[in-house]
Amino acid sequence: xxxxxxxxxxxxxxxxxxxxxxxxxxxxxxxxxxxxxxxxxxxxxxxxxxxxxxxxxxxxxxxxxxxxxxxxxxxxxxxxxxxxxxxxxxxxxxxxxxxxxxxxxxxxxxxxxxxxxxxxxxxxxxxxxxxxxxxxxxxxxxxxxxxxxxxxxxxxxxxxxxxxxxxxxxxxxxxxxxxxxxxxxxxxxxxxxxxxxxxxxxxxxxxxxxxxxxxxxxxxxxxxxxxxxxxxxxxxxxxxxxxxxxxxxxxxxxxxxxxxxxxxxxxx
Amino acid sequence: xxxxxxxxxxxxxxxxxxxxxxxxxxxxxxxxxxxxxxxxxxxxxxxxxxxxxxxxxxxxxxxxxxxxxxxxxxxxxxxxxxxxxxxxxxxxxxxxxxxxxxxxxxxxxxxxxxxxxxxxxxxxxxxxxxxxxxxxxxxxxxxxxxxxxxxxxxxxxxxxxxxxxxxxxxxxxxxxxxxxxxxxxxxxxxxxxxxxxxxxxxxxxxxxxxxxxxxxxxxxxxxxxxxxxxxxxxxxxxxxxxxxxxxxxxxxxxxxxxxxxxxxxxxxxxxxxxxxxxxxxxxxxxxxxxxxxxxxxxx
Numbered sequence: 001x002x003x004x005x006x007x008x009x010x011x012x013x014x015x016x017x018x019x020x021x022x023x024x025x026x027x028x029x030x031x032x033x034x035x036x037x038x039x040x041x042x043x044x045x046x047x048x049x050x051x052x053x054x055x056x057x058x059x060x061x062x063x064x065x066x067x068x069x070x071x072x073x074x075x076x077x078x079x080x081x082x083x084x085x086x087x088x089x090x091x092x093x094x095x096x097x098x099x100x101x102x103x104x105x106x107x108x109x110x111x112x113x114x115x116x117x118x119x120x121x122x123x124x125x126x127x128x129x130x131x132x133x134x135x136x137x138x139x140x141x142x143x144x145x146x147x148x149x150x151x152x153x154x155x156x157x158x159x160x161x162x163x164x165x166x167x168x169x170x171x172x173x174x175x176x177x178x179x180x181x182x183x184x185x186x187x188x189x190x191x192x193x194x195x196x197x198x199x200x201x202x203x204x205x206x207x208x209x210x211x212x213x214x215x216x217x218x219x220x221x222x223x224x225x226x227x228x229x230x231x232x233x234x235x236x237x238x239x240x241x242x243x244x245x246x247x248x249x250x251x252x253x254x255x256x257x258x259x260x261x262x263x264x265x266x267x268x
Numbered sequence: 269x270x271x272x273x274x275x276x277x278x279x280x281x282x283x284x285x286x287x288x289x290x291x292x293x294x295x296x297x298x299x300x301x302x303x304x305x306x307x308x309x310x311x312x313x314x315x316x317x318x319x320x321x322x323x324x325x326x327x328x329x330x331x332x333x334x335x336x337x338x339x340x341x342x343x344x345x346x347x348x349x350x351x352x353x354x355x356x357x358x359x360x361x362x363x364x365x366x367x368x369x370x371x372x373x374x375x376x377x378x379x380x381x382x383x384x385x386x387x388x389x390x391x392x393x394x395x396x397x398x399x400x401x402x403x404x405x406x407x408x409x410x411x412x413x414x415x416x417x418x419x420x421x422x423x424x425x426x427x428x429x430x431x432x433x434x435x436x437x438x439x440x441x442x443x444x445x446x447x448x449x450x451x452x453x454x455x456x457x458x459x460x461x462x463x464x465x466x467x468x469x470x471x472x473x474x475x476x477x478x479x480x481x482x483x484x485x486x487x488x489x490x491x492x493x494x495x496x497x498x499x500x501x502x503x504x505x506x507x508x509x510x511x512x513x514x515x516x517x518x519x520x521x522x523x524x525x526x527x528x529x530x531x532x533x534x535x536x537x538x539x540x541x542x543x544x545x546x547x548x549x550x551x552x553x554x555x556x557x558x559x560x561x562x563x564x565x566x567x
Contacts (some may be wrong), residue, residue, distance in 0.1 A: 001446070003385070003480055007480050008385065011377055011380060011381040011385055012381065012385075014377035014378060015377065015381040015382075017376060018375075018377070018378040018451075018455075019378075019394075019397060020285075021448065021451075022397075022398065022401045022448075022451065022452070022484070023401065025409055025412035025413055025414070025416060025448070026404060026409070026412065027550070028403060028412050028415055028416055028422060029408060029411065029412040029415065032415055037419075038413060040418065040420070041420040041421075042415075042418075042420065042421055042422040043425065045441055077294045078308075080303065082304050082305040082308055083305070085301045085302070085304050085305050086301070086305035086306070088301050088303040089302045089305075091299055093294060093297075093301075095298055099305070101302075101305075104306070104309050104310075104313075104314075105305070105309065107309075107313070108309075108313055109552070110501075110505065110555075111505075111509075111548060111551065112506075112508060112509020112510070112524065112544075112547050112548070112551070113508065113509060113510075114509050114511060114524050114527055114528060114544060115317075115320070115544050115547070115548055116313075116316075117496065118320055118527070118531060118537075118540065118544060119313075119316035119317045119319065119320040120312075120313075120316045121531075122316070122319050122320050122323055122537060122541075123315060123320075126319065126323075127319055138384070139312060140307075143309070143312060143313050143465040144307065145321065146308070146309070157399075174284065174287035174288065175287040175290050176283055176284075176287050176295075177287075183373065197403075199494065200403050204299065204405050204406055204407075206406060206407055206512060207510075207511075207512065211531075220405065220406075220407050223405075223407050223408070223411070224407060224512070227411060227414075227516065230467070235508040236411065238460045239413060240405065240407075240408035240412070241408075242403040243405040243407075243408055244405055246281075247403050247405055248400050248403060249402055250403075250405055250446045251399055251400060251403040252396065252400065253398055255395075255399055261388065
């Protein structure tokens with residue numbers, strides 16, 4: 001489309017401003033992490049690295065980090081298994097209610113977190129009578145992480161022609177050999193990407209976790225609790241920066257893995 | 269692949285025998301594939317939702333503070349009659365709509381730039397640049413806005429010399445922070461929608477004498493509208509159920525806050541469950557309208 005100089009300028013400027021808007025808070029929190037004073041005031045009184053040291057040795061934050069990592073890894077493992085199975089079923093078979101599977105998988109993420117959280121909480125405490133803790137957090141997280149894996153795997157399966165699997169079977173490979181030697185190599189990056197995104201989602205989640213964690217604090221819950229303690233804010237700043245880094249890196253890697261290699265690097 | 273001799277079936281491994289058993293039996297394969305995920309989602313998730321929905325029909329005994337397990341519509345009656353609840357529903361839906369409009373307006377220029385102006389390389393970088401803040405910790409982003417909007421924060425410092433003041437904490441802050449949080453969810457589908465519009469269509473419009481703005485208004489907008497609706501599903505639903513942002517940047521009550529307060533402080537799960545059906549019903553209605561507008565193909 002032929003755009004006038006003015007229109008192009010407007011689009012460029014709005015794009016730049018939108019990016020500034022998106023990154024400003026992240027940069028601000030990054031700068032505050034180096035704040036020399038306990039007082040959270042702009043402009044900063046000075047810069048220091050002390051809070052990084054203090055945050056890394058803060059027992060509460062470290063314990064919460066461990067819990068978060070455990071919950072994230074366990075939830076990701078379950079989501080990888082269940083999401084892949086569901087994606088295979090929907091992509092490779094025809095059956096009654098196939099459309100509803102996609103709907104059912106996305107539901108835990110589409111409904112407000114507070115509804116999912118309350119629902120799981122009441123069935124854990126009122127019906128099953130289990131104690132809330134790491135295990136219940138894992139169940140909650142796995143439930144809404146399935147969709148991330150499912151979406152990644154199904155998108156890949158749609159690009160991989162079923163005729164490859166048929167050819168493998170025709171050549172005498174049994175079900176597992178076809179999976180391991182033909183399908184899995186093509187699925188690997190989609191599984192890694194789905195797993196990374198599921199982990200990032202779990203690592204970040206606040207609301208469902210609030211309702212399922214009991215006394216086991218994850219890192220977001222630790223941050224939420226310490227936001228109301230002015231004394232702790234310098235450490236919260238540092239933890240915030242680390243959390244952003246820990247959730248941004250998996251996303252970046254996942255994006256690189258799923259980007260269409262044929263489309264990358266070619267001029268338009 | 270060597271074919272195993274048919275005389276030695278006994279030595280076959282369990283896995284191999286299972287593979288033979290599955291061979292050609294697509295119904296059995298399907299049942300095995302689906303039993304795990306469907307079992308999990310139906311039992312752990314839909315089962316829990318059912319438990320919650322049933323709890324909405326119980327009630328809290330005012331004197332003993334215990335939950336009475338007998339069917340009644342008391343909670344829904346309370347919510348329907350309470351003026352304050354209606355105000356809160358109106359406020360929540362209103363903010364959700366406002367946030368959706370704000371995000372659509374901000375998203376359009378950058379999405380248009382990405383889809384129709386930027387080089388392929390720039391476009392790829394912009395997509396990553398939008399994805400990263402989307403996945404950065406929700407809580408940390410809200411907290412960052414607290415630091416910015418704070419009385420002694422960066423915004424008042426920047427506006428001070430101009431004799432202006434930031435909005436501080438309140439409904440405006442809630443609107444601003446929600447718009448910030450969900451903006452990437454709007455940009456990405458709108459970008460994908462614009463990307464799908466063939467350039468030749470825009471050129472044709474120009475050749476027929478339409479000025480750029482007219483092309484945007486009469487050709488681009490109608491075609492990209494379903495994508496905007498797709499993005500609005502996120503901006504709208506995420507605002508509808510959130511209680512943490514309002515709690516952190518305002519004192520104002522939204523649906524989520526009332527639900528949360530009833531679960532935690534008041535220990536009135538039945539009322540909370542009943543009130544939680546409001547965003548669910550609104551969202552289901554919204555999804556039905558969105559599907560009719562063709563938004564699901566744009567997700």
